[in-house]
Amino acid sequence: MCGIAGVIGSFADPVFFSGALRSMSATISHRGPDDDGFLETTTRDNRYRVGLAHRRLSIIDLSTGHQPIGNEDGSIQIVFNGEIYNFHSLRDELIACGHKFATASDTETIVHAYEQWGERCVDYFRGMFAFAIWDARNERLFLARDRFGKKPLFLYEANGVLLFASEIKSLLAFPGVNAEVNHAAVWDYLMYRYVPAPNTLFQGIRKLMPGCYAIWEKGNLIERQYYHPPDREIFTDVALPADPVGAFLNKLDEAVNIRMISDVPFGAFLSGGIDSSAVVGLMSRHSMQPVKTFSVGFSESGYSELAYAKAIANQFKTDHHELVISQDHLIEYLPTLVRFRDAPVAEPSDIPIFLLAKEARKTVKMVLTGEGADEFLGGYPKHVYERYAAWYQLIPGLARHGILEPLIQALPYRFRRAKTAIVNLSLEHFEERMPRWFGALSEAERKDLVAMSRPQEHSSGVQFNSSPKNSPLRRILYFDQTSWLPDNLLERGDRMTMAASLEARMPFMDHELATFISNLPDNFRVRGHQTKWILREAMKRLLPPAILERPKVGFRVPVNEWFQGPMRDYLYEHLSGTASITRNYYQVNKLEKVLADHVAGRQNHEKLLWSMLNLEIWHRQYLK
Numbered sequence: 001m002c003g004i005a006g007v008i009g010s011f012a013d014p015v016f017f018s019g020a021l022r023s024m025s026a027t028i029s030h031r032g033p034d035d036d037g038f039l040e041t042t043t044r045d046n047r048y049r050v051g052l053a054h055r056r057l058s059i060i061d062l063s064t065g066h067q068p069i070g071n072e073d074g075s076i077q078i079v080f081n082g083e084i085y086n087f088h089s090l091r092d093e094l095i096a097c098g099h100k101f102a103t104a105s106d107t108e109t110i111v112h113a114y115e116q117w118g119e120r121c122v123d124y125f126r127g128m129f130a131f132a133i134w135d136a137r138n139e140r141l142f143l144a145r146d147r148f149g150k151k152p153l154f155l156y157e158a159n160g161v162l163l164f165a166s167e168i169k170s171l172l173a174f175p176g177v178n179a180e181v182n183h184a185a186v187w188d189y190l191m192y193r194y195v196p197a198p199n200t201l202f203q204g205i206r207k208l209m210p211g212c213y214a215i216w217e218k219g220n221l222i223e224r225q226y227y228h229p230p231d232r233e234i235f236t237d238v239a240l241p242a243d244p245v246g247a248f249l250n251k252l253d254e255a256v257n258i259r260m261i262s263d264v265p266f267g268a269f270l271s272g273g274i275d276s277s278a279v280v281g282l283m284s285r286h287s288m289q290p291v292k293t294f295s296v297g298f299s300e301s302g303y304s305e306l307a308y309a310k311a312i313a314n315q316f317k318t319d320h321h322e323l324v325i326s327q328d329h330l331i332e333y334l335p336t337l338v339r340f341r342d343a344p345v346a347e348p349s350d351i352p353i354f355l356l357a358k359e360a361r362k363t364v365k366m367v368l369t370g371e372g373a374d375e376f377l378g379g380y381p382k383h384v385y386e387r388y389a390a391w392y393q394l395i396p397g398l399a400r401h402g403i404l405e406p407l408i409q410a411l412p413y414r415f416r417r418a419k420t421a422i423v424n425l426s427l428e429h430f431e432e433r434m435p436r437w438f439g440a441l442s443e444a445e446r447k448d449l450v451a452m453s454r455p456q457e458h459s460s461g462v463q464f465n466s467s468p469k470n471s472p473l474r475r476i477l478y479f480d481q482t483s484w485l486p487d488n489l490l491e492r493g494d495r496m497t498m499a500a501s502l503e504a505r506m507p508f509m510d511h512e513l514a515t516f517i518s519n520l521p522d523n524f525r526v527r528g529h530q531t532k533w534i535l536r537e538a539m540k541r542l543l544p545p546a547i548l549e550r551p552k553v554g555f556r557v558p559v560n561e562w563f564q565g566p567m568r569d570y571l572y573e574h575l576s577g578t579a580s581i582t583r584n585y586y587q588v589n590k591l592e593k594v595l596a597d598h599v600a601g602r603q604n605h606e607k608l609l610w611s612m613l614n615l616e617i618w619h620r621q622y623l624k
Contacts, residue, residue, distance in 0.1 A: 002067070003031030003055040003498070004079040004153075005170045006132050008141055008216060009161030011049045014040075018051075020174050025053035027173040028166055030340075031081075031498045032056040039068045039077050043139050048219070050134055050141070054079040059366055059503055061105040062263050069107050071115055072100050075136045078114075080107045081166055082129035082151045083505065085258040090124060114142065119213060122226055126258075126512065128505070130208075132164060141216035147227040147511050148372075149197075149210030149486030152494055155221075156205050162216055167495070168205055168342035179622040180204070184455040186585070186615070191446050192435045193611045194346045194488040196462045201343060201618065210486045227511075229481040230518035231474045232466045238519050248516065248524075249538040255510035256282040259368055266366035267292030269356060269504075270318070272308025274532065274539060274547055275370025275379075279507055281542045283368060284316040292364055293318040296356040298558060299326040308547065315544065323359045325352055327562045331570060334614075338621050340499040341491065344614030348557035350492050357500035365503060371493055372509035375480040376517055377532040378473060378525035382437040385421040386472045387526075389433065392425040400426060416604065431464050434479045439607035449590045473522045560606040564599055571595070571609060574616045581619040582612070 005024040011017040018040060025036055032055025039052040054067040060083070068077040084090070087106035090113060095101065099112040106127075113121040114133055119142065128150035133142040143164060145153045156163040156171045163171050171177055180203040185195045198206040208214055211227030241247040256279055260266070268283055270276050270293040283291045293313050297304035306322055313320035330351050337345050337354055345351070360367055374380055395404070408415075408422045420439070427433045427442060436442050441449065466478035497504040507513075517525070520534065527533040536548050563571050576583055576591060583591065597603040 002057055002079075002081045003028035003166040003170070004081050004130065004132060005053040005163075005165040006079065006141075007051045007161065007163050007174065008048055009159075010047060014049070016175075017049050021051040021053050023173040024163075024165060024170045025055055027170045028055055030501055031166060033501050034058045035066060037067045037079075039079075039134065041134070041136065048139075052077065052079045052132055052134060057365065057498075057501055057503060058264065059083070060261065060263050061103055064103040065105040065107060067107060069103065069105065069111060071111050072102075076111055076115060076133060077136075078107060078111050078131055078133045080110060080129065080131040082127060082131070082146065083259075083261075083503075084109055084125050084127040084129065085261060086124075086126040119215065119224075120226075122213060126510070128509075130166065139217065142213065143208060143216075144213040145208045145210055147211045148229070148481065148490070148509055148514075150490055150494070150506065150509060152491065153208040154200070154205055155208055155214070157221065158204060160219060162221060164208075168200060168202060169339070171205055172202075177204075181619075181623065183452065187446075187450075187452065187455055189344065189611070189615060190450055190585075191441050191443070192462075192483075193438065193440045193607065194484075194491075195343065196483050197487050202622075207487075210482070229478060230515050231470075231478045231481060233518075234467050234470050235474060235518075235521070237521075240520070244520060244524065245534055245537045248520075248534050249541065251510075251513045251516050252278070252507065252535075252538070253282050253285070255507040255513050256368065257286050259505040259507050260286055262366055264365040265292070265363060266368070267294060267319075267360060267364045268368045269293075269353075269360070269370070270295050270309045270312060270320075271370070272305040272310075272312060272547070273370065273550075274535060274543065275373040275508065277312045277370075277543055277547050278373075278535065278539050279368050279370050280312060280316055280318065281539070282507075284318070290317055290319045292321070292360075294321045294323070294356055294360040294367065296323045296325060296352040296359075298352075299324060308550070311544070312547065321359060321363075323352075323356055325355055327558075327566050329355060330557070330562065331567065335617055335621060337496070337499070338614065338617045341495040343491070344611065344618045345492075346488050346611070346614070347492055348559045348610055350496050352557065353492065354496040354499055357497045357502045357504075361500045361502045365501075366505065367497070367502060368505050368507060369493065370508060371489060371504075371506045372485065373532065373535065375477065375485045375489075376508060376514055377535050378477060379532045380437070381417050381421070381531075382424070383473060383476060383526050383531060384529050385425065386433070386437075386476050389425050389430075389472065393428060430468075430475065431462075434462075434464070434476065434483075437476075438484065440611075441608065449586055449594070451587050452585055471522050473526055474518075477525075559610055560598075560604055563606060563609060564601065568599055571613060574613050575609070580616060581623065582616045585615075586612075 035056035037054045041050050067079050070077045084106040087109040090109045094112045122144050129146045130151035130153040154168050165171050182203040185199040185201045189195050212225045214223040268280050270280050295309035297306035424433050424436045462483050466475045524534045594605050598605040
């Protein structure tokens with residue numbers, strides 16, 4: 001796990017070039033505090049200068065894993081961020097093809113795989129990755145990102161120069177790259193609560209999409225997609241294993257086991273929910289020592305899940321560590337984490353994840369997490385409710401809008417999921433419902449609140465191209481896997497753990513496991529009102545009923561209460577105070593109503609207000 005950066009273009013001054021490359025590297029030193037490395041070269045005609053930079057967090061092959069790493073004659077060089085879990089078997093296959101290895105690193109496997117299979121090498125890798133290869137023979141730069149976007153890669157092109165890096169701040173460290181607002185991305189952010197790829201909030205800076213690679217040759221960059229999540233395809237019946245639940249458990253167990261490959265101490269994040277508990281339970285099968293587990297809770301007992309995590313820790317006799325935080329941590333760390341993320345902190349849970357990562361880093365360098373289980377197995381209430389959208393919309397409009405919806409909206413806050421479901425099921429367009437399920441604004445709500453006009457010729461890039469003939473479950477999961485997960489949750493996980501110089505691995509996001517799950521009928525994921533059915537069935541062999549039967553809570557932070565109490569003045573100052581940069585984005589009367597209704601407890605706007613607060617903090621951090 002590391003950070004990478006690089007530049008290619010026409011530069012007459014090698015001293016300027018070298019200094020700029022090192023500035024890009026230094027800015028992401030938190031991603032790799034153990035080592036750094038550089039490659040500087042030119043094309044044969046001296047027209048283009050090429051630079052690669054690497055920051056290393058040593059996890060595998062501690063003694064010989066220094067990067068850049070090259071092939072036998074040094075004509076191919078790589079900088080790599082991530083892990084290739086099947087590198088041992090790939091190494092044996094490549095040695096049989098005649099390749100010679102100089103290290104025991106998984107990184108060198110990528111080099112020889114590129115030699116052997118060219119750009120199709122990405123099809124052979126089982127892991128998470130973002131890497132850059134300079135192919136001196138063909139004078140080609142090859143960039144690639146893993147299938148689901150677990151590892152980030154940002155691009156900037158201007159005036160014949162291409163920059164790439166693991167984090168945006170590295171690109172901003174290059175002279176002449178300025179922090180300018182991308183107003184089209186602001187428009188998207190106010191609907192989605194995050195910025196969908198390939199856009200970012202910075203003008204001119206974009207993401208290489210998940211499952212894509214890019215090739216630079218002679219000043220031209222071409223991007224191609226090599227992978228789509230399997231839920232994109234229409235489900236077709238295939239022969240099921242004799243014991244589908246057992247086969248699923250074996251697949252998940254293998255995904256956990258191969259992610260325990262490490263030459264340094266490691267552990268797991270444990271929330272007490274079924275996902276992380278499953279990971280810890282399976283890790284305990286393969287570990288000779290007690291698994292180190294790390295949990296976070298809140299001083300407000302109603303939001304703390306430490307008791308559930310403790311029960312799992314006791315069951316599997318883990319070396320357990322707990323951390324308790326309060327609203328003081330949120331105010332203290334929020335601006336810092338916006339800087340680490342180079343974007344608004346889209347979810348309040350970013351803060352406890354960062355603090356937990358800092359705590360874990362005291363004793364380990366890598367953790368396994370339960371991320372991705374909901375997006376592949378159908379773990380959210382929306383995965384149940386979405387199946388009823390077509391039926392609900394058959395109810396005559398007058399009955400829906402004039403009678404049913406007002407009655408539902410009058411219910412107390414504890415019925416918030418039912419209230420959310422009714423609002424969302426009323427939206428006729430699938431593309432509009434998807435972000436709205438996570439508390440974002442509908443198109444009408446955005447137009448009502450936002451003063452800025454929709455940017456012309458704007459497309460968010462969100463992938464809704466799972467076949468309309470697919471089941472509602474597969475369509476919504478495909479959106480989750482291609483937008484919500486990579487552009488929100490995985491960005492959070494990468495930045496918050498790497499800010500603490502900690503690597504995180506996600507067994508539920510193994511692409512072979514994803515294919516297995518996608519080949520099952522829908523009711524193996526959502527059955528009746530039961531989410532993640534096959535996981536719950538499999539875990540009956542491992543976890544206690546108290547964990548399996550508890551309702552989904554999510555990693556909730558008591559933002560609602562904090563905004564009504566100790567953070568009220570902080571919120572008002574940022575959104576409507578005289579120093580606010582973003583208040584002109586909104587209709588003043590609508591903004592004041594949203595604030596007043598929330599503080600008075602008439603409506604819960606915590607997700608909207610959190611998004612707006614973080615957008616303001618982002619502006620203050622980058623546009624001083």
